[in-house]
Amino acid sequence: MSExxxxxxxxxxxxxxxxxxxxxxxxxxxxxxxxxxECIALTGESGSGKSTFMRMxxxxxxxxxxxxxxxxxxxxxxxxxxxxxxxxxxxxRTMGYVSQFLRVIxxxxxxxxxxxxxxxxxxxxxxxxxxxxDLLTRLRIPERLWQLxxxxxxxxxxxxxxxxxxxxxxYPIMLLDEPTASLxxxxxxxxxxxxxxxxxxxxxxxxxxxxxxxxxxxxxGSFDVTSFKVGANx
Amino acid sequence: MTQISNxxxxxxxxxxxxxDRVGCKDVSFELRPGEVLGIVGESGSGKSTLLRSxxxxxxxxxxxxxxxxxxxxxxxxxxxxEAQRRLLMRTDWAFVHQNPRDGLRMNVSxxxxxxxxxxxxxxxxxGNIRSNADAWLGKVEIASERLDDLPSTFSGGMQQRLQxxxxxxxxxxxxxxxxxxGGLDVSVQAxxxxxxxxxxxxxxxxxxxxxxxxxxxxxxxxxxxVMQQGKVIEHGLTxxxxxxxxxxxxxxxxxxxxxx
Numbered sequence: 001m002s003e004x005x006x007x008x009x010x011x012x013x014x015x016x017x018x019x020x021x022x023x024x025x026x027x028x029x030x031x032x033x034x035x036x037x038e039c040i041a042l043t044g045e046s047g048s049g050k051s052t053f054m055r056m057x058x059x060x061x062x063x064x065x066x067x068x069x070x071x072x073x074x075x076x077x078x079x080x081x082x083x084x085x086x087x088x089x090x091x092x093r094t095m096g097y098v099s100q101f102l103r104v105i106x107x108x109x110x111x112x113x114x115x116x117x118x119x120x121x122x123x124x125x126x127x128x129x130x131x132x133x134d135l136l137t138r139l140r141i142p143e144r145l146w147q148l149x150x151x152x153x154x155x156x157x158x159x160x161x162x163x164x165x166x167x168x169x170x171y172p173i174m175l176l177d178e179p180t181a182s183l184x185x186x187x188x189x190x191x192x193x194x195x196x197x198x199x200x201x202x203x204x205x206x207x208x209x210x211x212x213x214x215x216x217x218x219x220x221g222s223f224d225v226t227s228f229k230v231g232a233n234x
Numbered sequence: 235m236t237q238i239s240n241x242x243x244x245x246x247x248x249x250x251x252x253x254d255r256v257g258c259k260d261v262s263f264e265l266r267p268g269e270v271l272g273i274v275g276e277s278g279s280g281k282s283t284l285l286r287s288x289x290x291x292x293x294x295x296x297x298x299x300x301x302x303x304x305x306x307x308x309x310x311x312x313x314x315x316e317a318q319r320r321l322l323m324r325t326d327w328a329f330v331h332q333n334p335r336d337g338l339r340m341n342v343s344x345x346x347x348x349x350x351x352x353x354x355x356x357x358x359x360x361g362n363i364r365s366n367a368d369a370w371l372g373k374v375e376i377a378s379e380r381l382d383d384l385p386s387t388f389s390g391g392m393q394q395r396l397q398x399x400x401x402x403x404x405x406x407x408x409x410x411x412x413x414x415x416g417g418l419d420v421s422v423q424a425x426x427x428x429x430x431x432x433x434x435x436x437x438x439x440x441x442x443x444x445x446x447x448x449x450x451x452x453x454x455x456x457x458x459x460v461m462q463q464g465k466v467i468e469h470g471l472t473x474x475x476x477x478x479x480x481x482x483x484x485x486x487x488x489x490x491x492x493x494x
Binding site: 014015016017018021055059060061062085087088103105106107108 | 269424425427431452453474477478481482486
């Protein structure tokens with residue numbers, strides 16, 4: 001399958017100005033590619049920078065060095081140098097991200113929150129709503145909750161709303177940050193099925209997965225962030 | 235498929251001095267249709283000065299503000315005639331003040347507050363004005379039966395929503411907001427945020443919003459400018475600025491938020 005994302009010689013360090021300007025190096029020299037139809041697990045112990053790397057792929061964090069090119073609208077775009085407008089376009093049409101946190105305006109109904117990315121793409125509202133209903137049903141969010149804000153939901157329910165929102169638009173690239181972390185066996189199986197379906201339609205997926213079972217079930221490969229830790233090869 | 239739309243507003247090297255004191259210094263940016271720009275920073279950092287200078291309320295000491303008008307194309311806001319500027323300010327622009335009392339006329343009815351802006355652009359048909367005002371009350375979630383009531387009988391949250399209706403009734407393309415959720419309690423804030431976000435999206439409004447509330451900035455704005463001592467010290471994608479701040483002051487600002 002064709003390459004969709006290509007990170008080259010990526011480095012990240014944090015400078016904490018409020019704490020004596022101490023600089024914390026995370027990793028350097030990371031080369032990473034992601035192609036359509038694959039699901040790569042980002043691995044490494046806690047604190048190795050998996051989440052940091054994923055946030056950089058989404059341009060949520062800046063890069064200290066290197067480039068991250070994304071195949072967007074038939075062309076390669078380096079998101080480390082792209083304008084905010086371009087990055088927002090990439091996120092709207094090319095790259096989806098399922099984070100561990102749900103950040104929404106209070107009062108907006110769950111159904112709207114889930115349908116929103118599809119509506120933003122120009123899909124007819126009712127079609128987007130139908131797809132949202134379908135996903136919420138599959139993820140076992142009871143229908144009586146659909147008109148309520150998810151901010152009142154349990155952690156597991158919020159997680160599933162996040163997943164529904166992340167999977168509603170068929171993004172060519174998907175980033176998943178522990179999508180099954182707080183789910184029971186049934187819901188985990190549903191998420192695995194969603195990931196398989198995304199792979200099946202040719203999406204390029206990178207994910208951080210809590211448990212081996214999930215990783216073994218859906219991943220086509222893994223990428224260990226630890227080996228790029230600053231000083232790892234000295 | 236990517237559409238690079240022309241900027242609606244272009245600000246170049248805007249500087250406002252109060253004698254020797256700096257209000258804001260060398261600020262430059264562009265704003266596109268439908269884009270929401272947040273300006274954050276502590277009190278006295280120059281946010282409101284900048285907003286006033288951009289919105290033709292206070293002529294800057296140096297620099298230019300260019301706006302892509304509907305009729306004449308790109309114009310320098312401070313070079314156009316007084317009549318032209320006034321027309322711009324009451325049709326294509328809107329200004330939502332922190333205190334609704336600054337943006338409303340408190341001694342005329344809610345309906346008249348909305349209708350006044352319509353009359354200012356030449357609308358004369360009483361029935362149309364009244365039904366339009368009524369429709370806007372509905373959009374900002376105020377019951378129709380309050381149409382003839384004075385704004386002074388409204389709660390703070392309702393007054394703020396009425397101010398928004400009054401401003402948006404002329405279908406402006408650019409809205410300036412100075413701490414629009416400032417004096418409101420948290421539940422009312424949420425309602426207003428939801429309303430604003432919906433309107434921004436449905437009407438494709440470009441917005442410049444000054445706020446000291448980083449949560450408000452995160453939920454509403456696409457891009458964020460951080461100001462300190464009159465200067466823009468950080469400018470970029472909202473979540474990047476808030477989650478991976480580079481400048482010492484932005485780091486301080488972000489790390490000072492209380493977690494709940």
